[in-house]
Amino acid sequence: MKDIMNKGLKNFRDIGGVNSSEGYTVRKGMIYRSDALCNLSDENLETLQNKCHISLVVDLRTDVERGERPDVTTDRWEYVHLQLFHESVIGVTHESGLMGIMDNILDIAEIYERMLSDPSCILQLKRIVEEIINYEGAVVYHCTAGKDRTGIVTMLLYSLLGVSEEDIIKDYLLTNRAFSAYVDVVYATMLKMTGDEIKADKMRRSCIADEAYLKNALEYIYQNNGSIKDYCIQTLGIAEIGIKRFRDRMLREGNVEA
Helix, strand or coil: CHHHHCCCCCCCEECCCCECHHHEEECCCCEEEECCCCCCCHHHHHHHHHCCCEEEEEECCCHHHHHHCCCCCCCCCEEEECCCCCHHHHCCCCCCHHHHHHHHCCCHHHHHHHHHHCHHHHHHHHHHHHHHHCCCCEEEEECCCCCCHHHHHHHHHHHHCCCCHHHHHHHHHHHHHHHHHHHHHHHHHHHHHHCCHHHHHHHHHHHCCCHHHHHHHHHHHHHHHCCHHHHHHHHCCCCHHHHHHHHHHHEEECCCCC
16 A cells, blocks of 8 residues: 555555464455554545545544544544543653653553553453454554554454464564654654753654564563463453454465465
8 A cells, every 4th residue: 555655644554464373364455554544635535445445443542642633534434432541551641741751651561561451451452352353344443653552453453363473573563664764853853852862762762663562562461361362352351252253254265475
């Protein structure tokens, strides 16, 4: 979808076309992950509707984020807001501005763990995963950059479909291709504002997809539940029949060549 990637969306992609276990491939054209849909041109909208056939948008952002950068909407798709977390869950408050945020924000790996363990996040993750796996049309889910919240949801969906940890991490790291130039600008801007290399690097690291972040999330689940499927069933309360239907709909026989 290069026409979308280059015009309005930086981190949009189909999660399909990836090998699953036991000789299956994840079906294309059904589930997409993205950054925020706030800068869509008419051409972008046309592509999402008529080429991707998207009929459901799941927005994982906070109320504050949505207010600052509302998604482009259309009467041709359903829009569902399922806020994964409140700012307070990850230690962010907006009253003190950018510098206050940088002083208080948690390490990204810890944020991922909180998304998986905080009771309010668990409730929202259940709703998000169920919304996506039970929807039979084409769906796109997104946060702001399409990296952290979107990355965690993708990890859960891929695992339910039997995608390997290696391929889950490969997909996660594709975000860096989309935001490499932006990350350099963020570092330079923060360094100029503060003169503090540690704070500038902290900001830079918050903007990248680091394999260690996702591996920490995976390790948390392995230690507490044994597998991601068990996490989804035991902790989130996802029905096994729903998972089976999701797999039946999304998996096709045969693997794609590497």
